[in-house]
Amino acid sequence: MDESFRDVLQHFVLPRPDSQEIMKVILILLLLVLLLFAVSYLRSYIIKLRERSSLLKSARRRRLSPEEIELVLTAAESNPKTDPKQIFNSVRDFHRLFDPWMHELSAKAENDPQARRKLDGIFALRKKLFGEVAYHFGKLTSTIQLRSGQKLQLQFSYEGQNMSAPSVVLDVDAAAITVANPCLKGEFLRFNKGDLFKVSFFRDNDGYYQFETHALRSSDSSRPHFLFLAHAEKIQRIQSREFYRLNTRIPFKFRRFAWNDDLENRYLPGMEKLEMEMEGVILDISG
Template sequence: MFASVLLAAQQLDYHTLLTYLRPPKPSAATLWWMLAAIIGAVCAFSAFELISRRIRTARIMQKSRDDFSRLALVFQLAPEEVKQLKTLVKLGQIKHPDRLLVSFEFFNSRLEEMGPNASRQLTESDVQELRIIRNKIFFGERMKLPPVRTTRDLKTNQWLHLKRQSDGKVFMAPVVEAAPTGLLAVTPKAQGKYVHFEPGEKFNIYFWRDRDASYHFESQVISQSGGRQLITRFEHVDDIERNQRRQYHRVDTNIPVTVIPVTREELEGSGPKKLKWDQPSLSGHVINLSGAGLALAMRLPLKANDLVYIELPAEDDGCLPVIAKILAVNRRGTTGEFIMNVEFAGMSPDTHEKIFRLIYSKAKQKLPAGV
């Protein structure tokens, strides 16, 4: 029998064998079903990807809004100031509002796009108020409030920067109450769960208040509330370390300038435009600059309370004329130069804005590459 099968196979040629082995030709209905299945799979995958992207975008936007609220608390912005920022977010259709509080360029670009010279969605008064808020955030205007000397003076919702001494991990938590039995703070979360702190764990705790000073103290955990551990109680501290901050952020510079001493009578009679031509000038250089004034190094000293006319460089390669008052004069021992602390006087809002832009440009030049 095997021989007969082998003989039959030898009699079949290649095309006959291929005919027997080839699968049957699919019908038109089968082809349409296959095409429909492929299209359905592509549509299902596309819909899944679209939904996933929208979910990711919604989460990112929600996180941005949460960060905006948290940073507003950290910067101690008043409710009216937060309301003004939210108005800017709404009018500008800003999808990531936290960028207003972390990017000086982004904040400025929104003001320029929506100001009276562009879309006119904001009035000049609105722009000036928002610039004041911006300066609080990025340059730290000082609020004249009494300093905090003990944790018993901390107010509700004051954010604390908790750094655990054992492993250096950092947590953020707002104050619930400065109770007689201890400082109560919301227990921070990590990966969606409340962090467990052991009684006696020591922390370095920092907080920033009113943009005028940073504070630091060491404390330890007394206890955590039972069950879900919603509240952590820290020991009170009565010797909080306070680091005074300047009224404005100060940046080191080395800007050569021309200084013209002027009297009050000359200033009232001629105005700044004539001063640089009619008065003898002195050479010096600005060694640091802030929104309130500058430090001026010169070979020849001037007197405290003297008025001077100074030309600073502007961002657009122009000239920024300012009138300033000398507050104090000190001699630098290493070089023999005189260092004069100078306060700006009678500055217009536009000039003040240009000063802040100059400060930011100088500060940005000092950042490491890639920052």
């Protein structure tokens, strides 16, 4: 190579960076990535803040309580694909937001009081926004799911006597179950606050239910038609078929079949002890 070009070519040789310069480049790239992440997070946060503010305004216009607003916000966080403001438009949009959470709570409600209270709150919110809605998740898990017009059978003690009387649900909200006050000889019964009731009813296409409750206030002459019952801690499903139940007290006698761990010999006639005759009472007949 011509020596005259050496001075020219040396200007085209890239300098080799030292370790400090490499670290500077890496730090600059990391800072750029962090800056992009921060901008993206801030943008997302501002959007969520605006949506939350808009949702709160819509909720306050409908006079929702802080607990009801918290339910909406919690459902919105667990189901980000839906627009929470749409729940105020229709029952369909309401269920689109709450359905996943309601199914989850419904599965836990029987054994988890906190889940049951949240589910009760959702049903109460739905009724507040849209009134009565014929929509349930399988069997009933809470008394707040009772609908107006549901026929009931009340069992209670009155003036020292155990009595049973028909009634009907007039209204249900988060505070109470309002039912028709039973009558006796044309007079409305007078109950005191705290009086105990055992309530049973049949739900169409579902089953027979029972729960225990108490009167929330004394019945008086100013409102004799109404009886305010507390929501039950637990509601029990007894049967899953439609039937008619007739209360009876029919005495009968029976003998116990012999028990044997061997399936081949279990319940064989002739093995029971004939002298072991027992007596009982048939309390009701259903079919």
